[in-house]
Amino acid sequence: MAAFFIASPTRISVNLTAMNLQDWGWSPFFADQFDAWQRHGYLPARVIRGEKNYFRVWTEKGELTVRFAGKMRHRAGGRGDLPVVGDWVAVEPQPDERGQIHALLERKSSFARNLPGRRKGKGGGRVEQQVIAANVDLVLIVCGLDRDYNLRRIERYLTLVGGSGAEAVVLLNKADLCDDPEKCLAEVREIAGDSPVHSCMAKQPEQLNFLFDYLQPGRTLALLGSSGVGKSTILNGLLGEERQKIGEVSDAVGKGRHTTTHRELFLLPEGGILMDNPGMRELHLWGEEEDLAESFTDIEELATGCKFSDCAHKTEPGCTVRAAVDDGRLSASRLKNYHKLKDELANLQRRR
Numbered sequence: 001m002a003a004f005f006i007a008s009p010t011r012i013s014v015n016l017t018a019m020n021l022q023d024w025g026w027s028p029f030f031a032d033q034f035d036a037w038q039r040h041g042y043l044p045a046r047v048i049r050g051e052k053n054y055f056r057v058w059t060e061k062g063e064l065t066v067r068f069a070g071k072m073r074h075r076a077g078g079r080g081d082l083p084v085v086g087d088w089v090a091v092e093p094q095p096d097e098r099g100q101i102h103a104l105l106e107r108k109s110s111f112a113r114n115l116p117g118r119r120k121g122k123g124g125g126r127v128e129q130q131v132i133a134a135n136v137d138l139v140l141i142v143c144g145l146d147r148d149y150n151l152r153r154i155e156r157y158l159t160l161v162g163g164s165g166a167e168a169v170v171l172l173n174k175a176d177l178c179d180d181p182e183k184c185l186a187e188v189r190e191i192a193g194d195s196p197v198h199s200c201m202a203k204q205p206e207q208l209n210f211l212f213d214y215l216q217p218g219r220t221l222a223l224l225g226s227s228g229v230g231k232s233t234i235l236n237g238l239l240g241e242e243r244q245k246i247g248e249v250s251d252a253v254g255k256g257r258h259t260t261t262h263r264e265l266f267l268l269p270e271g272g273i274l275m276d277n278p279g280m281r282e283l284h285l286w287g288e289e290e291d292l293a294e295s296f297t298d299i300e301e302l303a304t305g306c307k308f309s310d311c312a313h314k315t316e317p318g319c320t321v322r323a324a325v326d327d328g329r330l331s332a333s334r335l336k337n338y339h340k341l342k343d344e345l346a347n348l349q350r351r352r
């Protein structure tokens with residue numbers, strides 16, 4: 001209870017006594033809704049992780065494992081009515097660090113995705129939506145200034161964030177890999193409306209100091225962006241001295257990170273709340289399914305020479321993509337990113 005953890009066994013100590021509701025994002029918007037529940041002696045609680053049948057929540061009295069009060073599960077019609085990470089709920093505390101959820105407070109913002117092929121009602125009707133994260137205040141849209149750079153994708157992200165109720169900041173990372181970052185900055189600013197646009201080099205954490213201007217106690221931050229653009233590097237930069245530990249988590253756990261992450265919302269040492277959950281990590285893939293090829297035109301082009309038309313560019317004979325890596329025309333890390341994204345997409349499809 002004296003520590004919270006991002007992934008076992010890595011633990012980050014925070015001073016719990018110094019934490020209050022506001023640090024966790026509580027604001028008049030939620031307090032106004034809570035009046036009715038306060039009278040019952042319920043606690044405001046923020047969902048830090050959601051499982052199928054239970055939730056981990058943070059309250060002023062510490063972390064609790066909570067379930068639905070029966071009545072409420074019954075009332076919750078669509079999926080949108082069930083709590084997700086980031087939500088504020090009214091919890092009736094029970095012994096042994098447990099509790100019951102009696103109400104879900106209205107969201108300030110939410111990220112949802114359509115569940116393909118699932119339609120409600122007879123003969124289809126509206127497509128069922130799955131809310132995956134709530135009450136994010138600010139999204140850092142991260143884009144690489146290497147081959148990842150793609151104005152159309154940035155546009156899609158901006159639309160997505162715009163519709164969620166959160167604010168967006170665009171980060172053009174890997175400025176060191178771009179001949180003319182100023183040109184890209186100007187192009188993106190043209191499509192970004194009121195959203196600030198920065199270029200940066202996350203590999204040098206001291207270059208990320210400007211991001212602290214966007215962090216405030218109680219403000220919830222999430223990152224969106226393709227695989228390999230530097231999201232983890234940026235997170236680690238923001239986490240300061242905890243950088244190493246988080247790095248170990250992402251390196252050691254790799255794909256398994258999703259199942260071993262114990263908490264998907266945590267406090268940043270400088271103030272602010274960081275959301276890093278599988279739903280948000282996968283969100284980009286839903287937009288990118290169509291443009292995997294578009295993002296990797298070089299690989300798709302090389303692949304036209306492969307012996308097998310369904311070559312996965314892994315162990316197949318006659319693979320021109322791996323040949324290009326061998327003779328230095330294609331970087332191994334780029335092929336690795338391509339594989340990673342393909343695998344994630346395949347995983348997603350399986351789960352659907």
Ligand SMILES: Nc1nc2c(ncn2[C@@H]2O[C@H](COP(=O)(O)OP(=O)(O)OP(=O)(O)O)[C@@H](O)[C@H]2O)c(=O)[nH]1
Pocket residue numbers: 173174175176177200201202203204225226227228229230231232233234340
């Ligand atoms: N050249 C350069 N490389 C960078 C920069 N920032 C990050 N990288 C590198 O890019 C690679 C991918 O970075 P990550 O932080 O793992 O990317 P990610 O977005 O978290 O990727 P996923 O975990 O797949 O979503 C790493 O090898 C980083 O060292 C940068 O500013 N310049």
Ligand SMILES: [Zn+2]
Pocket residue numbers: 303306307311312313314316318319320321322
């Ligand atoms: Zn191949």
